[in-house]
Amino acid sequence: MVLPDPSARNRAPKNATSAERIVGNQEEVNMNNSVLLGALTVVGLAAGTSHAATLDDVKARGALNCGVNTGLVGFAAPDANGVWDGFDIGLCRAVAAAIFGDPNAVNFIPTTGQTRFTALASGEVDVLIRNSTWTYSRDTDLKFDWVGVNYYDGQGFLAPAALGVSSAKELDGATVCIQTGTTTELNLADFFRVNNITYEPVPVATDAEAQQQYLAGACDVFTTDASGLAATRATFEKPEEHILLPEIISKEPLGPLVRHGDNAWGDIIRWTYNALLSAEELGITSANVAEMAAAPTNNPEINRILGTEGEMGAMMGLEPNWAVNAIAAGGNYGELFEKNIGENTPIGLARGLNALWTQGGLQYSPPFR
Amino acid sequence: MTIAVDPPKRGFRLSQLIYDTRYRSITIQVIALILIAALLTFLIVNLVQNLHALGKDIDFTFLSSRAGYDINQMLIPYDNSMSHGRAALVGIANTMLIAVLGCIAATIIGVLAGVLRLSKNWIVARLMTVYVEGFRNVPLLLWILLIYALFTESTPSPRDFGGDNPTASMWLFDTIAVTNRGVYIPMPVWGPGSTALVVILLASIVGILAFRSFARKRQAATGQILPVFWVSLGLFFVPSVIAYYALGKPLTFSYPELGGFNFQGGLQVRNSFTALWVALSLYTGAFIAENVRAGIMAVSKGQSEAAFALGLRPNRTMSLVILPQALRVIIPPLISQYLNLTKNSSLAIAVGYMDVRATLGGITINQTGRELEGILLLAAFYLTVSLSISTVMNIYNRGIMLKER
Numbered sequence: 001m002v003l004p005d006p007s008a009r010n011r012a013p014k015n016a017t018s019a020e021r022i023v024g025n026q027e028e029v030n031m032n033n034s035v036l037l038g039a040l041t042v043v044g045l046a047a048g049t050s051h052a053a054t055l056d057d058v059k060a061r062g063a064l065n066c067g068v069n070t071g072l073v074g075f076a077a078p079d080a081n082g083v084w085d086g087f088d089i090g091l092c093r094a095v096a097a098a099i100f101g102d103p104n105a106v107n108f109i110p111t112t113g114q115t116r117f118t119a120l121a122s123g124e125v126d127v128l129i130r131n132s133t134w135t136y137s138r139d140t141d142l143k144f145d146w147v148g149v150n151y152y153d154g155q156g157f158l159a160p161a162a163l164g165v166s167s168a169k170e171l172d173g174a175t176v177c178i179q180t181g182t183t184t185e186l187n188l189a190d191f192f193r194v195n196n197i198t199y200e201p202v203p204v205a206t207d208a209e210a211q212q213q214y215l216a217g218a219c220d221v222f223t224t225d226a227s228g229l230a231a232t233r234a235t236f237e238k239p240e241e242h243i244l245l246p247e248i249i250s251k252e253p254l255g256p257l258v259r260h261g262d263n264a265w266g267d268i269i270r271w272t273y274n275a276l277l278s279a280e281e282l283g284i285t286s287a288n289v290a291e292m293a294a295a296p297t298n299n300p301e302i303n304r305i306l307g308t309e310g311e312m313g314a315m316m317g318l319e320p321n322w323a324v325n326a327i328a329a330g331g332n333y334g335e336l337f338e339k340n341i342g343e344n345t346p347i348g349l350a351r352g353l354n355a356l357w358t359q360g361g362l363q364y365s366p367p368f369r
Numbered sequence: 370m371t372i373a374v375d376p377p378k379r380g381f382r383l384s385q386l387i388y389d390t391r392y393r394s395i396t397i398q399v400i401a402l403i404l405i406a407a408l409l410t411f412l413i414v415n416l417v418q419n420l421h422a423l424g425k426d427i428d429f430t431f432l433s434s435r436a437g438y439d440i441n442q443m444l445i446p447y448d449n450s451m452s453h454g455r456a457a458l459v460g461i462a463n464t465m466l467i468a469v470l471g472c473i474a475a476t477i478i479g480v481l482a483g484v485l486r487l488s489k490n491w492i493v494a495r496l497m498t499v500y501v502e503g504f505r506n507v508p509l510l511l512w513i514l515l516i517y518a519l520f521t522e523s524t525p526s527p528r529d530f531g532g533d534n535p536t537a538s539m540w541l542f543d544t545i546a547v548t549n550r551g552v553y554i555p556m557p558v559w560g561p562g563s564t565a566l567v568v569i570l571l572a573s574i575v576g577i578l579a580f581r582s583f584a585r586k587r588q589a590a591t592g593q594i595l596p597v598f599w600v601s602l603g604l605f606f607v608p609s610v611i612a613y614y615a616l617g618k619p620l621t622f623s624y625p626e627l628g629g630f631n632f633q634g635g636l637q638v639r640n641s642f643t644a645l646w647v648a649l650s651l652y653t654g655a656f657i658a659e660n661v662r663a664g665i666m667a668v669s670k671g672q673s674e675a676a677f678a679l680g681l682r683p684n685r686t687m688s689l690v691i692l693p694q695a696l697r698v699i700i701p702p703l704i705s706q707y708l709n710l711t712k713n714s715s716l717a718i719a720v721g722y723m724d725v726r727a728t729l730g731g732i733t734i735n736q737t738g739r740e741l742e743g744i745l746l747l748a749a750f751y752l753t754v755s756l757s758i759s760t761v762m763n764i765y766n767r768g769i770m771l772k773e774r
Contacts, residue, residue: 114735121423142738143424173629175550180718180727181735186437189449200631201439203721217526218549218640220630260424
């Protein structure tokens with residue numbers, strides 16, 4: 001960065017070396033420091049400039065950097081072969097497929113509750129799909145944009161059946177394991193305050209650690225989003241010995257989020273997700289998407305989504321068949337849900353609020369028009 | 370350079386800055402200073418620009434807004450309606466607690482292990498070698514997690530103490546409960562009149578110090594040795610015990626009892642605290658042991674031989690002749706071990722101990738999104754603590770240094 005003074009070249013080399021010898025160790029230390037600081041600066045600059053055109057950066061890199069959970073079975077966890085799989089992972093792959101036509105062009109970057117927002121703000125990840133709750137201050141003060149809600153959740157409690165509790169209001173004096181750096185910490189404090197009962201928080205860093213503490217009996221109950229509790233319980237040796245308490249003490253709309261300032265990039269994530277929702281509504285599945293995309297159908301909206309009619313892809317700077325690739329990657333929203341966290345999986349979550357609006361749920365895609 | 374010749378008096382020339390050894394070092398230092406200043410300016414400008422590009426500013430007002438989260442171990446009163454600044458103070462108190470107790474325990478362990486490692490007993494010396502090498506060469510984080518896992522996995526849960534067939538029982542006449550959530554010990558309850566008790570206790574400590582000084586003077590003057598240990602012990606306990614009964618037992622204890630989900634009453638020493646304390650003390654103790662061993666070996670063998678020749682017993686030789694001289698070598702590296710322990714206490718988050726790194730540097734940063742401000746405050750805190758420890762220890766070091774007259 002700092003170019004040597006041209007006059008330095010005129011100096012006799014003998015003098016230069018003796019000067020170095022005189023300065024000795026001190027100079028060496030300074031040099032190491034400045035190399036380190038220089039590296040930090042470069043990182044800072046890279047982070048600073050990566051905000052303008054995320055899509056171009058992603059295309060140049062050849063892969064999407066997707067921030068995910070460090071391991072929550074059903075949502076984002078590596079399987080026995082080390083391949084990432086889950087509900088959130090499915091959305092990451094759909095976005096990668098929409099951009100590159102290849103659902104494997106993703107780098108999954110595990111983030112903890114504490115590191116996730118810094119990773120997104122600094123540009124380490126392009127999009128964060130990690131069970132993150134959409135709140136006012138995160139949206140405004142932290143400068144993020146939630147592009148949708150892929151899971152409507154609420155905070156619940158997991159307790160051993162042997163504890164003999166049937167309601168969270170009976171938890172006076174209980175020890176509660178809680179993942180630190182999440183909205184659940186604040187909800188928990190509010191819930192116990194409102195109900196005028198006490199508790200002892202045991203802060204833990206990850207779901208895995210919480211699980212270990214809970215199973216060892218170091219805490220009476222474990223609290224987090226109800227979906228996360230179901231996923232955690234599914235990994236237990238004897239899931240039937242643990243119950244979810246009936247209280248849901250908060251609203252936790254979980255969804256993918258991007259940084260402020262690049263709306264075109266946010267649009268790509270938002271509409272990839274909406275394409276998966278519309279696909280379920282219109283009956284497009286991973287099995288029939290190739291067939292439906294081969295020739296225009298009678299339904300103009302299907303045609304617009306699948307690129308057989310109009311220029312929908314080009315409006316976002318993507319290929320015409322972007323949605324075909326996204327749906328083919330892991331299926332539509334309903335398929336992703338049933339395959340990863342639905343009632344036939346060990347996690348066994350009902351669609352509930354996450355059913356399509358046509359079936360009494362809240363999942364609703366704006367029209368493709 | 371052996372012949373000194375008066376150089377011809379000439380005016381200062383610019384080339385002297387490089388070729389004259391008198392000025393060269395100054396020239397280089399000035400250039401280096403300018404470069405470093407330029408680099409720092411560049412970094413700060415860069416930071417401000419990037420923050421501006423992100424739409425962020427540097428703002429510390431978040432410290433006065435409502436924290437909203439709870440902390441389990443509180444040395445000062447706190448609840449979730451208090452401010453982030455208050456939560457940071459709770460964390461600072463917890464950090465200081467672990468740092469002070471850790472330094473004390475590490476010193477005791479280190480001195481014992483260092484002396485024993487030089488023992489002539491083969492087994493004792495080898496055991497200490499195993500301890501020192503084992504702890505020095507495995508990362509501290511692993512020790513913290515391992516010790517924490519031992520505490521939580523091998524101890525019974527409070528539920529096991531109750532029911533019809535309790536599988537666990539309390540220790541020491543049902544006064545101490547060891548559970549996987551922590552150790553519950555009796556907590557002193559200060560009743561009316563307990564102030565007088567504390568005053569008497571403090572007075573007896575002053576008395577002990579006075580007696581020790583008197584005994585030392587007497588020994589120096591007459592050579593007679595007084596039974597300092599037993600008298601000190603007596604001075605410590607006898608007046609306090611008499612006062613305790615005379616004042617009508619003002620001090621009572623609250624004992625832990627199983628109630629609801631947990632033990633109620635008593636004082637809960639959480640496993641996160643114990644594990645962190647034990648791990649930090651053992652880890653730093655291993656380094657201090659090596660410092661102590663080096664210090665002892667730095668004292669010339671002639672010193673101990675001379676002490677033996679004067680008829681001093683081995684333990685007196687160690688405490689009166691060897692250790693005071695060894696301290697001069699031990700103290701400087703000991704300072705940096707204390708600093709290490711204090712800074713290493715920030716690994717507390719691994720076991721959920723709520724130190725300042727976990728409150729200010731963890732939850733507060735996460736809830737407010739003020740990473741830069743939080744980290745700057747943390748850095749300033751650790752810097753202040755470290756410099757304070759250095760200052761205090763350097764003053765002590767000056768006190769025991771060899772005084773040349």
